[in-house]
Amino acid sequence: MNAILKMVLQRLGLGALTLIVVSIIISIGVELLPGDLAQEILGQAATPETVAQFRKEVGLDKPAYVRYFLWLGGIFQGDFGTSLANQLEISQLIGKRLQNTLFLASLAALIAVPLSLLLGVLAALYRNGIYDRAVNAITLTSISVPEFFFAYVLIIILAVNLGWFPSLSNVSTDMPLWERVYKTFLPALTLTLVVVAHMMRMTRAAIINLLASPYIEMANLKGIRKFRIIVHHALPNAWAPIINVIVFNLAYLVVGVVVVEVVFVYPGLGQLMVDSVQVRDIPVVQACSLIFAATYILLNLTADILAILTNPRLLHPK
Amino acid sequence: MNETPTHDQSTDAVAPRERVKRTWQQTTWLFLKSAPWSARFGLLVIVFYIFIAFFAPVLTPYGESEIVGPEFEVWGEEFMLGTDNLGRDMLTRLLYGARNTIGIAFATTCLAFALGSILGLLAATIGGWIDQALGRFVDILMAIPTLIFALLLLTIFGTAIPTLVAIIAVIYSAPVFRISRAVAMNVVVLEFVEAAKLRGEGLGWITVREILPNIMPPLVAEFGLRFCFVFLLISALSFLGLGIQPPTADWGSMVRDTATLITYGDITPLLPAGAIALLTVGVNFVVDWFLHKTSGLRDDQ
Numbered sequence: 001m002n003a004i005l006k007m008v009l010q011r012l013g014l015g016a017l018t019l020i021v022v023s024i025i026i027s028i029g030v031e032l033l034p035g036d037l038a039q040e041i042l043g044q045a046a047t048p049e050t051v052a053q054f055r056k057e058v059g060l061d062k063p064a065y066v067r068y069f070l071w072l073g074g075i076f077q078g079d080f081g082t083s084l085a086n087q088l089e090i091s092q093l094i095g096k097r098l099q100n101t102l103f104l105a106s107l108a109a110l111i112a113v114p115l116s117l118l119l120g121v122l123a124a125l126y127r128n129g130i131y132d133r134a135v136n137a138i139t140l141t142s143i144s145v146p147e148f149f150f151a152y153v154l155i156i157i158l159a160v161n162l163g164w165f166p167s168l169s170n171v172s173t174d175m176p177l178w179e180r181v182y183k184t185f186l187p188a189l190t191l192t193l194v195v196v197a198h199m200m201r202m203t204r205a206a207i208i209n210l211l212a213s214p215y216i217e218m219a220n221l222k223g224i225r226k227f228r229i230i231v232h233h234a235l236p237n238a239w240a241p242i243i244n245v246i247v248f249n250l251a252y253l254v255v256g257v258v259v260v261e262v263v264f265v266y267p268g269l270g271q272l273m274v275d276s277v278q279v280r281d282i283p284v285v286q287a288c289s290l291i292f293a294a295t296y297i298l299l300n301l302t303a304d305i306l307a308i309l310t311n312p313r314l315l316h317p318k
Numbered sequence: 319m320n321e322t323p324t325h326d327q328s329t330d331a332v333a334p335r336e337r338v339k340r341t342w343q344q345t346t347w348l349f350l351k352s353a354p355w356s357a358r359f360g361l362l363v364i365v366f367y368i369f370i371a372f373f374a375p376v377l378t379p380y381g382e383s384e385i386v387g388p389e390f391e392v393w394g395e396e397f398m399l400g401t402d403n404l405g406r407d408m409l410t411r412l413l414y415g416a417r418n419t420i421g422i423a424f425a426t427t428c429l430a431f432a433l434g435s436i437l438g439l440l441a442a443t444i445g446g447w448i449d450q451a452l453g454r455f456v457d458i459l460m461a462i463p464t465l466i467f468a469l470l471l472l473t474i475f476g477t478a479i480p481t482l483v484a485i486i487a488v489i490y491s492a493p494v495f496r497i498s499r500a501v502a503m504n505v506v507v508l509e510f511v512e513a514a515k516l517r518g519e520g521l522g523w524i525t526v527r528e529i530l531p532n533i534m535p536p537l538v539a540e541f542g543l544r545f546c547f548v549f550l551l552i553s554a555l556s557f558l559g560l561g562i563q564p565p566t567a568d569w570g571s572m573v574r575d576t577a578t579l580i581t582y583g584d585i586t587p588l589l590p591a592g593a594i595a596l597l598t599v600g601v602n603f604v605v606d607w608f609l610h611k612t613s614g615l616r617d618d619q
Contacts, residue, residue, distance in 0.1 A: 018461045025458070029474050137356070140606060144598035146550055148557050148573055149591035152580050160583045167581055255463040259554050263577075273466075274558050277473045285473045292466045300461070 007308050015301035019294060026289050027068045071286075080287040085279050090287045093272060098291065100171060101261070101268035105253045107184055108191035112253075113246055116196045120203025120242075121230055127208060135200065142197035147256060151190045151263040158186060169264045187257075187264045194256055195249040202245035206238040240310040247303035251296045357607035363600030371417040378410040382567050392584075400586055403575045412589060414567040420597070422483060422562060423549040429487035430548065431541060434494025439525045441495070442502035452495065459492040464551060472560050482552070482561060490548055497540050501533040535612035542605035546598045553594050569594050 046054075055061045062070070074081060080090035123135045159167035169183045210216060211234060219229045258270030265271070273288035340348075353361070370377065380386050385405045386397070393400045399408035441449040459467075471485045505511065506529065514528050555561030556570025564571060569590035576587045 018458060021458050022462055025462070026470060029470060140602050141595075141599050144546060144550075144602045145595040146553050146557070146570075146591060146598075148554070149588070149595050152573070152577070152588055152591060155580055156583065156585060156588070160581060251463075255465055258465055258469075259557065262558055273469060274560070277469050277558075277560055280473050280476075282473055285470055289462075289466050289470045293462050296463045296466075297461050 004308060008305055011301060011304050011308070015297060015304075018297055022293050022297065023072060023290060024068060026286050026293065027071050028064060029286075075287075075290070081283045083276075083281055083284050085276070085281040085284070090284055093284065094269065094287060094291070096172075097267060097269045097272050100266065101254075101257055101270060103171075103180070104184055104187055104191070104257055104261070104266060104268060105250070107181065107188040108195070108253055109250055111188060112192040112196045112199065112249070115192065116199035117203055117242070119196070120200040121207065121235070123200060123204040124207035124211070124234075125226060125230055127204070132204075135197075135204070139197040139201045142193065147190060147194055147259045148263050150193045151187075151260055154186055154190055154193075155263075158189075167264070169266045171267065184266070187260045187266050190260050190263075191253055191256055195253060199245055199249050203238070203242050206241040206245075207234050210234045210237050240307050243310060244303045244307045247299055247306065251299035251303070254295045254299065255292060353607055356603040360600035360603030360607070363596055364604065367416055367420060367597055367600075370413055371420050374413045374417045378407075378413050380407045380410045382410065382414045382565070384410075393586075399589065400584075402572065403578075408572075408576075408586060408589070411567040411572060412569075412593060415569045415572060415590060415593065418562060418566050419549070419553065419556075419569050419594075422479065422568075423545060423552050426483045426486050426552065427490070427541065427545045427548045429483060430490040430544065431494055431537075433487060434491035435498040435537060437491070438495040438498030439502050439529060440521075442499045442506050443521060443525050443529065445506075449499075453499070456492045456495050459489070460496075464489055464547075465554065468551065468555060469560065472555070477560055477563060479562060479566075482555070486548060486551060490544055494540065494544060498533065498537060501536050502529050505529045505532045535608075539605050539609045539612065542601050542608070546601050546605075549594070549598060 071081070078091050080094065082088065083090055083093060119135070123132055126132060155167045158164050165186045166183055167186070169187055171180050171183045175183075207230060211230075216229060216233055219233050224233075257266075257268060258274065260266070261268040261270040262274055269288055269291065273285060273292075276284035276288065350358070350361070384407075386407050387401045387405050389401065389403055389405045397407050397409070399412065402408055402411065437452055441452045467489055468485060471489075472482070475481045475485065511524060511528050514524050519528075552561050553568075553570035556568050557574050559571065559574060561570055562568040572590040573587050576590075579586050580588075
């Protein structure tokens, strides 16, 4: 048990270190700007006095490391600073949008994870057949296709021609849950299409890997049905890689929302970030980057740790 | 998965009979004949795109950003695929888009490879603290999601095309560094490298003449894969309005410009999106085949 604890702690430490370095990169990135940030934002026409005033307001007159700690300290108290574009508190801008984004990502995960597990197990069961080859081709295709292509195809089929779902998802947090799910369904389905193939393929690979091992052959020789062998004998040992790939794809989902949110005009964090990049509202972009990056890193860290914890060989050391 | 023998096996004939001499056209033809249908399809797609990219000005009826008709004209005689939101011919822009989008993505990938593989090779050859430092730095770079990192950097540096190319090249040089270092590590320990070191060859000779030729196949395959990722990322950024800027014709921004048509059931926006998808699918098919042929790198069974 001690070895596991040590490995988990190591990973946690590494994760924390990564987070800190990434936060430094995000906050200090502005320093790399050729010229002066204040001048850049206010434009060439600004007088030296306004520039100086602005620098003071945003805190640019302080040295970089002081600003970094002020920024980080603020974030721990839920204060992300103020937006340059509209002088609003960033935490206010972000609050509901973050909820919306998480809602979208979770809905997509709720559809994608069971679906890909099922399809993956089926692919392992009927491997080397037509179904299997189709899975292979579809996987290659789906990692090659841009998200917005899926999104617009879904809109044309399900929203415009069939009229089942709205093509714009103007959700808000105070909607009844059912309506919210209904309006979020198309973006969630798009995200599902993006991640499901990869997860399915990895599930299949993880199970097929095990099917060659002696204890599976033993089960085969005992005459156990194929489905039972896969679900009861192979799957428990395949959990580690499968969980890993699921969490990895969840991390991808969190980032993949950006494009999908823009297509469906979904009021989420990704939309906010894109809008802010367009007007070069640096504090908002920094805040959004930090949230996205932190979520991504934390989910990958979870994948790492779960992989350690579910590995039967590590759980029962000799 | 094709057992047809390729040209390199023709040399190990047992009998001392005269070696069959083939011209390079014949060897290429034999090589292509051994390809599965998916790879042939991919090659066909790539050749088609390259052709269009080179001959766009000849093939197109109008100028790249010339306004030739009313906005959102439907498909018809005069404008085969209609016009876009400013009244520019869709077909013309689609063809020019091949040139711009693929050209920029290709340049970016080349830059990423130049940067990543040189650093990777150096890290593998020199080792020591340089290797450690570069490795940890790349770990950090890769911990940040690509799209988010690109958005952050574009905010800071602006969205001019050279900046875009530089930013994405730097971001993607990280995975290139990783793979080239990993494959070079396997070669560095071999005897002939040791021999070259003992001969007193310089660092440049060892990396370029001894190691590089031995790691080419995985690097070439990786180039194909990375090109797809770069291409998709640039398209996504253009679609978000942050990549290649108007009036340059580019598939990502064309989808964005004509997106409103989708709500009227018009599939015009799907054309540039489909053009992106078709090329990446084609490249992926070819890379998949190439990997099967050269190594077991992607054999996940």
